[in-house]
Amino acid sequence: MNATNADIYEIAMGRWSRRLSRNFLDFVAAPSCGSLIDVGCGTGSLTLAAATRYPNAHVVGVDLIPDYLAEALLGAAPNVRFETGDASKLPFADDSFDTAFSQLLLNDLDGPAGAVSEMVRVTKPNGRIAASVWDRQGGLSFIRMFLDAAAVLAYPAGDALRSQIFDIPYQSEDALFDLWSDAGLRDVDTTTLSIRMDFLDFEDYWQSLLGAHSLIRDFFTQLDPEIALQVRTATERAYLGGKNDGRRSLVASAMAVRGFVGE
Numbered sequence: 001m002n003a004t005n006a007d008i009y010e011i012a013m014g015r016w017s018r019r020l021s022r023n024f025l026d027f028v029a030a031p032s033c034g035s036l037i038d039v040g041c042g043t044g045s046l047t048l049a050a051a052t053r054y055p056n057a058h059v060v061g062v063d064l065i066p067d068y069l070a071e072a073l074l075g076a077a078p079n080v081r082f083e084t085g086d087a088s089k090l091p092f093a094d095d096s097f098d099t100a101f102s103q104l105l106l107n108d109l110d111g112p113a114g115a116v117s118e119m120v121r122v123t124k125p126n127g128r129i130a131a132s133v134w135d136r137q138g139g140l141s142f143i144r145m146f147l148d149a150a151a152v153l154a155y156p157a158g159d160a161l162r163s164q165i166f167d168i169p170y171q172s173e174d175a176l177f178d179l180w181s182d183a184g185l186r187d188v189d190t191t192t193l194s195i196r197m198d199f200l201d202f203e204d205y206w207q208s209l210l211g212a213h214s215l216i217r218d219f220f221t222q223l224d225p226e227i228a229l230q231v232r233t234a235t236e237r238a239y240l241g242g243k244n245d246g247r248r249s250l251v252a253s254a255m256a257v258r259g260f261v262g263e
Helices: 005-028 045-053 066-073 112-121 141-153 157-166 173-182 202-212 214-221 225-240
Strands: 033-039 056-063 080-084 097-103 123-134 186-199 248-260
Touching (some): 005 186, 005 248, 033 112, 045 080, 097 112, 123 173, 141 202, 141 214, 173 248, 186 202
Antiparallel strands (some): 186 248
């Protein structure tokens, strides 16, 4: 059976986005009732976490990828619904929600400012808007172990891949603060959220890595077999750290921002 987009996402990031959701919702501090929208909900980690935390709220998850929504529906809660929609053109009227949030989406969009504008549009006056993004450059050691090895052993293609993955619009809390301020949001605040990524062994880590980013997967599968082996071996040595194979727990960090719609 061929793996679906949702299967790949769950292996690579789904388990970590669920863990991040708890910390992110603490930061969002949404009202315990009313209507909430999760923009770019993926397989529903944040949507379902919000529905569980706020059983008296109505939560809507929106995503463009049908595979993700099909996976999300498997765990649907009574106070949740999922809809297909584009973050840059949300299928909802103005002032439809009390809170809008988005997890791990903005740095994968061509026009993040447009998505933020749409979140503002569909949120009521004084409602809150929040988002989080992975700190790819300084906060994802499990990706950096591979990219640093590839940059040296598969130069110059590996070096270009590292730059491409790290060359993202929002690399700091200050950049997120400016994005929220430029959108007209008030009382803007930022923070860094940390979780732990737990891997059973190197093979678990490796499968998660290759699914974490399509650029990494495509790059590795197209490498010359000898160089690919060198890159994998170097990454494995970094993972093992001179010890036997087995469980590892690596810190991963995300940056988050929140603000309020004006009156």
